[in-house]
Every structure is written in structure tokens, then in C-alpha cells.
Amino acid sequence: MNNRVPNKKPKLATAALCGCFGCHMSLLDIDERIFNLVELVEFDRTPFTDIKSVGYCDIGLIEGGVANTENVEVLRDFRKHCKILVAVGACAVNGGIPAMRNQFDLQDCLDEVYIDGIGVANPLIPNDPEIPLLLDKVHPIHEVVKVDYSLPGCPPSADTLWTFLNELISGQQISFPYSLIHYD
Amino acid sequence: MSKSVTFKLDGKSISFQPGDTVMDAALRAGEYIPHLCHNPEFKPHGSCRVCIVALNGRHLSACTLPAAEDMDIDNSSDAIVEQRRKLLQMLFVEGNHICPACEKSGACQLQAVAYYTRMLSPHFTHFFPRRAIDASHPDIIFYFNRCILCGLCERASREVDGKDVFSISGRGINSRIVFNSATGKLGDSQLAITDKAVSVCPVGAILHKHQGYDKPIGERLYDTRPISVVGDVAANLATGQPHKSDERNE
Numbered sequence: 001m002n003n004r005v006p007n008k009k010p011k012l013a014t015a016a017l018c019g020c021f022g023c024h025m026s027l028l029d030i031d032e033r034i035f036n037l038v039e040l041v042e043f044d045r046t047p048f049t050d051i052k053s054v055g056y057c058d059i060g061l062i063e064g065g066v067a068n069t070e071n072v073e074v075l076r077d078f079r080k081h082c083k084i085l086v087a088v089g090a091c092a093v094n095g096g097i098p099a100m101r102n103q104f105d106l107q108d109c110l111d112e113v114y115i116d117g118i119g120v121a122n123p124l125i126p127n128d129p130e131i132p133l134l135l136d137k138v139h140p141i142h143e144v145v146k147v148d149y150s151l152p153g154c155p156p157s158a159d160t161l162w163t164f165l166n167e168l169i170s171g172q173q174i175s176f177p178y179s180l181i182h183y184d
Numbered sequence: 185m186s187k188s189v190t191f192k193l194d195g196k197s198i199s200f201q202p203g204d205t206v207m208d209a210a211l212r213a214g215e216y217i218p219h220l221c222h223n224p225e226f227k228p229h230g231s232c233r234v235c236i237v238a239l240n241g242r243h244l245s246a247c248t249l250p251a252a253e254d255m256d257i258d259n260s261s262d263a264i265v266e267q268r269r270k271l272l273q274m275l276f277v278e279g280n281h282i283c284p285a286c287e288k289s290g291a292c293q294l295q296a297v298a299y300y301t302r303m304l305s306p307h308f309t310h311f312f313p314r315r316a317i318d319a320s321h322p323d324i325i326f327y328f329n330r331c332i333l334c335g336l337c338e339r340a341s342r343e344v345d346g347k348d349v350f351s352i353s354g355r356g357i358n359s360r361i362v363f364n365s366a367t368g369k370l371g372d373s374q375l376a377i378t379d380k381a382v383s384v385c386p387v388g389a390i391l392h393k394h395q396g397y398d399k400p401i402g403e404r405l406y407d408t409r410p411i412s413v414v415g416d417v418a419a420n421l422a423t424g425q426p427h428k429s430d431e432r433n434e
Contacts, residue, residue, distance in 0.1 A: 093304075094282075154284035178408075179408055181299055
């Protein structure tokens with residue numbers, strides 16, 4: 001494995017694409033171990049630091065699937081800047097719940113939400129140039145960039161994330177006990 | 185039964201009887217060979233290929249391979265596990281398996297076998313096929329998205345229920361389950377909720393209506409122990425009462 005993290009304190013970045021932030025919440029669920037994590041890594045771009053652009057990092061954790069043009073840009077930027085890119089959670093791994101919209105035409109989804117939906121006032125599909133355009137389908141991140149590791153789960157448990165980060169940072173082989181791997 | 189004939193499964197001696205397949209003998213000996221379309225109550229199908237094993241460099245499905253004396257079978261080398269994982273990944277991307285939104289999650293054989301082979305991602309490009317749901321039956325719902333075409337409902341309906349409700353139609357990627365009724369709707373078929381065909385589905389394709397998520401996460405069939413220990417979904421339905429949640433309080 002040539003993906004070893006170098007000896008100095010590795011840099012960690014995280015981002016949420018089309019997800020619910022549940023995977024980030026799960027990372028916070030490591031509770032007091034967050035103090036150990038701060039000792040182990042230096043945080044770069046992540047909602048925890050509120051840094052907006054990603055610098056060169058050792059590890060990038062991506063939550064969520066790819067549903068719009070901004071997701072594509074952020075994901076490609078992460079891939080460019082992170083030595084190791086990790087798909088975290090069901091949405092990043094296989095599209096997850098948002099990918100259920102792939103059963104329908106995008107126009108039908110927009111019509112249902114903004115035009116024909118129950119209780120819609122002033123029916124209008126938002127079209128501000130600042131709003132990223134939606135892709136016709138939601139994709140898992142490995143369909144857009146190369147992914148080094150995948151952690152399934154909705155969300156992966158705090159123990160799964162903690163185990164993974166520890167094994168990765170200490171250069172051990174990544175392995176999980178049975179109960180830490182689930183797809184839901 | 186006086187003289188025992190055996191073959192080797194990962195170096196272990198497994199005794200078998202005339203007419204046994206490798207799967208039959210392994211199951212009887214308590215050795216797990218991953219499988220999806222196989223259910224010991226029915227004639228082997230050999231279609232899912234998840235039970236693939238290696239014999240003299242050839243890859244064969246254990247559920248259709250007749251046991252023979254002194255065979256030396258590889259059931260768990262890295263190459264075999266990798267091949268099974270690839271087959272499972274293809275099953276996952278070919279349908280729409282959104283585990284967090286499925287009532288069967290935690291007690292699903294597709295999921296459990298994937299856990300067993302340590303599948304962490306579907307790896308391939310998703311098809312995201314658009315498939316309907318048939319909710320026309322008053323008690324049963326059929327999700328085509330989750331069907332893996334194992335053919336167990338077809339076999340059970342024909343061989344046990346004597347109804348021929350299910351059949352696989354079409355070829356290749358266009359294969360799908362069809363229902364035997366004038367309208368093609370499940371609700372107009374002879375299917376009853378007590379039918380064997382309803383209980384043999386290893387995935388979340390055939391589900392009872394009006395119930396779901398009745399076991400909390402952590403207490404479902406495969407939450408804490410792997411399928412190699414717990415056994416198949418259908419086997420567990422046969423031994424325990426699946427829809428009673430009283431045991432939770434014990």
C-alpha cells in the first residue's frame with residue numbers, strides 16, 4: 001500500500017455533497033475522542049473549521065453523492081488536493097436516498113416540488129444563477145473521481161469512522177469487526 | 185452409511201451421500217458456502233453463481249456440483265472471495281438497492297452475503313434502472329428494484345403452492361419477474377399471503393404490506409452475527425416466528 005500517511009501530523013479535510021450531514025454528525029459522535037483526533041490530525045477545509053477552500057491534504061472524507069454541478073466541482077477539487085479520498089456513507093458510496101430520484105425525470109421532480117406540489121404558493125422553479133444546476137441523476141462519487149476507500153453505512157457509526165481513521169493514520173491494514181460494517 | 189465417502193472443502197473432510205451436491209454435503213456438515221438462489225428445500229438453480237468454488241482450477245457453482253470422492257475444493261481463497269464480491273457488486277449496481285430505505289435491511293440475504301465477503305462499495309457504475317412497484321395485491325407488495333432473479337418464488341409457487349404465480353420473462357438485462365394473471369398484475373393472480381412463494385424471497389422484493397421495520401436496529405437477523413453463523417433468511421423464518429416482537433422483552 002503506497003497510500004501511507006507521512007509521519008508529520010496529517011491534514012484532514014471533509015465535505016458534504018448531496019447528503020444529510022448525518023455522516024459528519026456521526027464523526028462528532030466519537031464524543032471525547034475528538035480530543036485525540038485533534039492530536040492526530042490537523043483539520044483543513046471542513047464544516048468544523050468553516051474553512052471554505054481545500055488545501056493540500058493527506059486525507060479527504062466525502063459525505064454525500066453527486067447531484068449538482070457544485071458537487072462535481074467540490075469533489076474534483078478534493079480529489080486534486082487529497083492524497084487519500086474516502087467515500088463516507090451510503091450516499092457517497094452508492095447514491096443513497098437522494099439517488100431514489102433517479103427513478104424519475106428531473107423535470108417531473110422539479111414540477112412536483114415547485115409547481116404541482118400540495119400547498120405550493122407562487123409556483124416557480126428557482127432559476128437564480130447562484131443556484132447550482134441539478135444533474136439529471138444522482139451519482140455515487142466513484143463514478144466521478146477515483147476513490148481510495150469506501151465506508152458504507154447510513155451513517156457509518158462513530159466507531160467505524162474512528163477505527164478507520166486510527167488504522168489509516170497509524171499505517172495499519174484497514175479492517176473492521178463484523179458489527180462495524182452495515183449498509184444502513 | 186457404513187462406509188463414509190468424503191471430499192475436501194478447504195482441506196476439511198466432508199462426508200456425503202450418493203446424490204449429494206457439494207452444497208448439500210457442506211450445509212449438512214455445518215460448513216458455509218455463500219449462496220443466494222439456493223434454498224435446500226428446492227431444486228438447485230445454479231444461477232446467482234455466488235456459491236462459486238474452485239475444483240482443479242475450474243470455477244463451478246457448489247449448488248449444482250455433484251459431490252465426488254476425494255475432490256479438493258477451494259471455498260475461501262482470496263481469488264474465490266474476490267470473484268464472489270465482484271458478482272455481488274454487479275447484482276447491487278444492476279438493481280436499485282437502497283438499503284437505508286428498505287424494510288428488509290438487516291435481515292436481507294443479499295446484504296448479509298455482501299457483508300460476509302467484506303464488500304465495502306459497489307465499485308461498478310450503477311445502472312439505476314427504472315422499475316415499477318406492483319402494489320395491486322391487498323397483502324403483498326413486489327419491488328422489482330430489489331429483485332435479483334434468484335427464481336425462488338417461481339420454484340416455490342410451482343413446486344409447493346401448485347400455483348405457478350411467478351415466472352422469469354425476457355433475456356439478459358431485460359429479464360424480469362412476471363405474474364401469472366390475466367392483467368399481469370400481482371393482485372389478480374392466485375397468490376395468497378400464506379404461500380411458500382411469499383416467504384422464500386431472500387431480498388426485499390416480496391414483502392408483506394401493513395408491516396415493516398418491526399425489529400429495531402441491533403436486533404435484526406444479521407446485525408451482530410454473520411450469515412455463516414445465522415443461516416439463510418428462509419431457514420430463520422421456518423424456525424422462528426418472524427413477526428412476533430415479544431422476544432425483544434425477554
